[in-house]
Amino acid sequence: MTMGGGEISQLETLALDSFICSQTGKRRPKALFIPTASGDADGYCKTFKHVYADRLGCEVDFLLLAGSGCTHQQIQQKIISADLVYVGGGNTQKMLSIWHERGVVPALRQAAQNGTVLSGLSAGAICWYEAGLSDLERFTAEPGADWRLRRVDALGFVPGIFCPHLDKEQRHAPLLELVRSSGERALACDNGAGVYWDNGIAQVLTSLPDAYAYLYTEQAGEVSVERFGPGQHLPL
Template sequence: MPAEQPTILATSGGFRAGHRTMLEFGGLVRFAVDLAGVQGRKPRLLHVGTANGDQRHFNAHITEAGQLAGWEVSHLNLFTMPPTDDVPGFVLEHDVVWVGGGSVANLLAVWQVHGLGAVMRRAWEAGVVLGGVSAGSICWHVGGTTDSFGPELRVVDNGLALLPYGNGVHYDTEAARRPAVHEAVAAGTLPLTYCTDDGAGLLYRGTELVEAVSERGSGGAYVVRRDESSGTAQEDSLDIRRL
């Protein structure tokens, strides 16, 4: 059963170290699956690892985490080629699409070559829950700040723009993130921008932010907007629900 309306969970988290496995799905991925409302069968999660080059060893860890959770997990590998001629149909077979972290600039370039933007929009409109971490968060927005090009953060502004906002990730654990977002918003390079500390996520229904959540006991979420009178960026904390 698809989500009742287009749904995106954009995060700075989702995985945790496992007890007997390399990793397990954390509260944010589990929340994404809950949002899909699956009943009477195993949830179907599609992992997309484009941003880290579709590393097969990491895919294996994700598959193992899915077995532990009792879900069916598949992978949309684009290196060296897609797994099927019918990529839209393959994506639409799933309840949740979870996009991993890495290089958002490379992800967007590869997705453009394969026409994934239109596929993801179709899935979103059909009620497949879209989610992800870091690069897998920024990609759904207009853009955000990234280290895709080197240690000095730069702005990407060619995101899929399913959400008409900027996005900032790892806000509390990487010191350069907050000032880079503020600079971009103040300059008008990014529009109104929503940001997450590690472990936090932003739930959108349609294009409206409906709540911020966190799989941790600390950390928050924020909105950064441009003050037109002063030409500076203004930041406010968002209410956040602990999962």
């Protein structure tokens, strides 16, 4: 499940979170939260535990990599033993760099092959695609300085470019230009919308009213944008 955004602390994604848990087929799923993109923010971890453990009944664990002495074997064990993996938002590029350095990616691939449910929000959604439209410059820009959204390579577990927060952060124009210039196909989600992939089929789910997913496709220099609501399948 790749989610466009929403405040988990305000339960804006609760319906999507509940769906993620249901897809494990377990009464008390083992949920692994990976908050690398936020620098392993303690408050984020507490919020995740409140939602996934207290409200949804999961057995929650954390993979903390920022300054962590976690061994390669421990990383592998945490990921492979999870019923679901949830990746939090933040700095996409920094997160992926740490993952590659620490051997996280092969473990995630193995987990996917084993049937673990992979999920995430914002940066934690971008990571599963071939690329994303990211605000990574926001994290390094000087206060008050201009920065721009740009393409960042990701893991390629599912095809295309992913763009989160379409409705909240005015990302339509830069995404349109990226698709026009690259010819790549892109999926975008409003806050409160997500795309669930199952055997190559992508279905839209939502947790907020008037939340949608969008498909951007380039042909002969023109970009078409199609909107999809809850329950609809994307023609991929």
